[in-house]
Amino acid sequence: MSTLGSVMNSALASLTANQLALSIASNNISNAQTPGYVRERLNLAPSAIGASMFSPGSGVQVLGIEAIRDQLTSARLNMETSYKAADDTLQGKLQDIQGWFDDTQGTGLLSEITTFFNSFQSLSLDPTSSTNREAVKQAAQALIGAFHSQSANLDDQKQLANQGVATDVDKINSLTSQIAALTKQIQEQETPGAQQNELRDQRSELVRQLSQVVDVRELDSTDANDTYVLSLAGSGQTLVVNGDAQQLTAEAGTNGLYAVKAGNNDITSAIGGGDLDAQLQLRDQIIPNYAGQLDQLAYEITQQVNAIHSGATDLDGNTGINFFQPLTGASGAAGSIALSSQVAASSRQIAASQSGATGDNAAAIAIGNLLTQRVFSGGSVTDQYGALVFNVGNDAANAQSGSDEHGALLTQLQNRQQSISGVSIDEETVQILQFQRSFQASAKLISTVDQMMQTALSMTGGAQ
Amino acid sequence: VRVTSAQSYNTLLSGIQDIQQRLQQAQTELTTGNKINQLSDDPSGAADIVRLTANKSEIAQYTSNAAAAQNRLQTTDSVLSNVQNVVQRVIALGEGALTNPSAALPSVPEIVSLRDQLVSSANTAFQGAYLFGGSVADKPSYVVQPDQSVTYQGNSEAVQVQVGRAATLQIQVPGDQAFSGSINVFDSVKKLSDAIQAGDKTAIQTQVNNLQQYFDSVSAVRSQVGALINTAQNAQSDLQSYELARASDQSRVQSADMAKASTDLTQAETSLQAALASGARISQLSILDFLP
Numbered sequence: 001m002s003t004l005g006s007v008m009n010s011a012l013a014s015l016t017a018n019q020l021a022l023s024i025a026s027n028n029i030s031n032a033q034t035p036g037y038v039r040e041r042l043n044l045a046p047s048a049i050g051a052s053m054f055s056p057g058s059g060v061q062v063l064g065i066e067a068i069r070d071q072l073t074s075a076r077l078n079m080e081t082s083y084k085a086a087d088d089t090l091q092g093k094l095q096d097i098q099g100w101f102d103d104t105q106g107t108g109l110l111s112e113i114t115t116f117f118n119s120f121q122s123l124s125l126d127p128t129s130s131t132n133r134e135a136v137k138q139a140a141q142a143l144i145g146a147f148h149s150q151s152a153n154l155d156d157q158k159q160l161a162n163q164g165v166a167t168d169v170d171k172i173n174s175l176t177s178q179i180a181a182l183t184k185q186i187q188e189q190e191t192p193g194a195q196q197n198e199l200r201d202q203r204s205e206l207v208r209q210l211s212q213v214v215d216v217r218e219l220d221s222t223d224a225n226d227t228y229v230l231s232l233a234g235s236g237q238t239l240v241v242n243g244d245a246q247q248l249t250a251e252a253g254t255n256g257l258y259a260v261k262a263g264n265n266d267i268t269s270a271i272g273g274g275d276l277d278a279q280l281q282l283r284d285q286i287i288p289n290y291a292g293q294l295d296q297l298a299y300e301i302t303q304q305v306n307a308i309h310s311g312a313t314d315l316d317g318n319t320g321i322n323f324f325q326p327l328t329g330a331s332g333a334a335g336s337i338a339l340s341s342q343v344a345a346s347s348r349q350i351a352a353s354q355s356g357a358t359g360d361n362a363a364a365i366a367i368g369n370l371l372t373q374r375v376f377s378g379g380s381v382t383d384q385y386g387a388l389v390f391n392v393g394n395d396a397a398n399a400q401s402g403s404d405e406h407g408a409l410l411t412q413l414q415n416r417q418q419s420i421s422g423v424s425i426d427e428e429t430v431q432i433l434q435f436q437r438s439f440q441a442s443a444k445l446i447s448t449v450d451q452m453m454q455t456a457l458s459m460t461g462g463a464q
Numbered sequence: 465v466r467v468t469s470a471q472s473y474n475t476l477l478s479g480i481q482d483i484q485q486r487l488q489q490a491q492t493e494l495t496t497g498n499k500i501n502q503l504s505d506d507p508s509g510a511a512d513i514v515r516l517t518a519n520k521s522e523i524a525q526y527t528s529n530a531a532a533a534q535n536r537l538q539t540t541d542s543v544l545s546n547v548q549n550v551v552q553r554v555i556a557l558g559e560g561a562l563t564n565p566s567a568a569l570p571s572v573p574e575i576v577s578l579r580d581q582l583v584s585s586a587n588t589a590f591q592g593a594y595l596f597g598g599s600v601a602d603k604p605s606y607v608v609q610p611d612q613s614v615t616y617q618g619n620s621e622a623v624q625v626q627v628g629r630a631a632t633l634q635i636q637v638p639g640d641q642a643f644s645g646s647i648n649v650f651d652s653v654k655k656l657s658d659a660i661q662a663g664d665k666t667a668i669q670t671q672v673n674n675l676q677q678y679f680d681s682v683s684a685v686r687s688q689v690g691a692l693i694n695t696a697q698n699a700q701s702d703l704q705s706y707e708l709a710r711a712s713d714q715s716r717v718q719s720a721d722m723a724k725a726s727t728d729l730t731q732a733e734t735s736l737q738a739a740l741a742s743g744a745r746i747s748q749l750s751i752l753d754f755l756p
Contacts (some may be wrong), residue, residue: 098503114521121525125532175687202615359601382518390511422468426751453726
């Protein structure tokens, strides 16, 4: 048999439940724009306490507050975040680098290369002219200067990327410690059915931030063991296991380049995704590739010019003089290319004459003609330089399109996540209206029951 | 599908960014007139521009070589024309000595001074380099020895310069062709003045004949120089048309299609307006506005 008291109780439960629902809606609305916030929902069920064949249920029962998450979308979102961050970093750096090779804006080496070889053609018009000789020397110095500054620029970028590696490792360590601390809190405070949604949201947001630095995989088992493992996507190296974080170290090698280590394990080559991957790619592949091409060009120019120059005669009848300081190999050539001591001392030592006669210009013409002859490993000297320009531009274009592509995917995934976990103000408003009405109805019920009780009481009072 | 307000704003934002990018691209193309404004806009086009730019500077160098060669050859020609005048005068004096023996002796000093003129013509320097020494440019081509004989210090090399990848142009005539070939003009003039002093009519006649022959040989050299000047001029006009061709190649690779760029700009503008207008609408549509 149901009594007025039990009706009162169920009305009270309803009041509490509706109030709770209102406060959840309020919380949802407040956090509508909070990054990483996952909307919450009140799980209600009819209470079965005291129910029997001839009695209605005893009202509503609060089962818990559920956060509407989608693990799969979050995981994919984190992955795309990593890829996008890597391409963004690459794109930004390559944007800078390609600016130095932009001959349409006059910043590349092209004008120095052509001016250098053309100065020998001008010298051929009058090999005895000191003006022409000084012009050759100046053009050579300009070319050498351009090689030096390009090579220094590339080296600077390489060092910056190297610094970036160390900074990224610091960021990873700081984020993983925070994630481990949160995990510890979550595991201590969570009881089955009552998830620590706020802490979990905070942790998801940290993992998302970590994804910008490096691609990670999250394993959050909800089984009895309740284990949480965060690992690097490339090597599977664990970063966080439950409440413990494995710190990574950036250890400088003999060449000053940082290796990323977990304990004694060098995991540099296994890093994938994120800013760290981009910095490593720039430092170990992209920039060394450009620098190598630049070195090769400087080396071959030195070799080709010297081969002709050393067989020719200068204005004072000397032979066997090198134009450039001979180099032992291509490695580092762009940074070390220099005039030979003789030519640096006097432009009279520039050898323009093949026959030995002062007015003979055959050697000057031969050096000048190197500009167009396909005697370099990449064709002509300008072809070879053009290949470098193409590589730089192509890498920048690929990074750009990669960033655009991943950006589009990221927006798509963000929208999907928003669609599942985001807060809709309209929806919450409607919910507020609903709960408000329920609350009003329950309140009305209480006052009705109250009146009924009074009626019942007055009945007894009236009898006396 | 659930749609949340953050989602609408996200879509709006990424849409606007996308359009802004297109707008900027079109704007850059219109303001610079180039469709390649950085290497990544078209990497292979940028490599083509490197090739074409190098090609243009090569052509410019050949053009300046050809112009300098022309200058030098024209100087050579005017020197040789002057030489012909001098030789003609010497011949006239020699013939005068034959027809009018009384005028013979008084003409000797003039002949001696005319020979000096010839020597100085043969030693003409063009921008500091001797024109007629073959590839010996730093020493006077001819020196007068104490015994009054004149010796050649140059060689027979004809110096050439590059006026095209495979085209060379001779820029000078060695003295052993212009002054001291089969007939050495200095010797001949010396012998003439000696013969006049000695009154040896046969010898005078021989030298007058030799000088006539020399005059003709200079004419032949001058027509050769004339042909070279012609070649230099032709080379320059050829190079000019190459340069125009390269410039149009470059413009094909590099220049923006203005019509397309301005259409793109208009399109992007329209899209941006639409996106912004829809953005303004998003915030107007809320259930809150319809509640009492």
